[in-house]
Amino acid sequence: MDKRRIVIQGVEGCFHHIAANAYYGEDVEIIPAENFAKLIDLINDEAVCDGGIMAIENSIAGSILQNYGLLQDSGLVIEGEIYLRIKQNLMALPGQKIEDLKEVHSHPMAINQCRAFFRDYPNIRLVETEDTAISARNIRENEWKGIGAIAGDLPADLYDLEILAEQIESIKNNQTRFFILKRKKDVVPNGGFTKASLYFSTSHEPGSLSYILDCFSKANINLSKIQSLPIPGINWEYFFHVDLEFEFPSQFKTVMNKISETAKEMTILGTYNQGIVIR
Missing domain, CATH: 3.40.190.10 (Periplasmic binding protein-like II)
Known part of the structure; x- marks a missing residue:
């Protein structure tokens, strides 16, 4: 296969x-x-x-x-x-210690997640790059000594780097x-889905959005995410992206029928099972 x-x-x-x-x-x-x-x-x-x-x-x-x-x-x-x-790790070419490093490279978000760790190493300069894995790859390709990278577990294996400190991020969850x-056309229908993502817009009539949200509540559907996005070319009107969680697909199908006349340009992006957390 x-x-x-x-x-x-x-x-x-x-x-x-x-x-x-x-x-x-x-x-x-x-x-x-x-x-x-x-x-x-x-x-x-x-x-x-x-x-x-x-x-x-x-x-x-x-x-x-x-x-x-x-x-x-x-x-x-x-x-x-x-x-x-x-999980953010500090890695470098094998045989080095943290005290040998003059610079550490990574994506700005990864650097911000790990700043507290580097307060104990004021001589290390933190350098922003486009990606965590690219930072690790650059060290191997250039055989840079004295330079470390902040990245996940996989780059250390792929680019044969040594992890000098594990899980150095400040917020562990x-x-x-x-x-x-x-x-x-490639999606196989899932009859037992427990989650759905969709987007829609509403009219400017008072209560139109609150009516839709109330329909979700009355159907015992959890609104786990709502995100507004501007409608291009129409000032101050918005699409609403929502994620819904429920016990039975029938709950979702019933509420979709109920809100179809109020919601405009409604598109279901997908129905699927709630995801697991990989630790």
């Missing part, structure tokens, strides 16, 4: 790669995309891949707003989700949520 080809944003070893392995297993072919727009384009090309994975929000940094907009226009379907606990994306 051929390996499944999965598109990620970033390079091999990044957190998208770790999440893809956690969801699909390690026997996958990783296809890197330099940005999220390119990721969407690649997933839509069936000659390139079987599907993809895209970060949508982080428990510290919040929603990745551009990705909500990309999803609306993508034509792709959310097949599932996964939550990855973000930081998680990133990823959507598993497929082309619509």
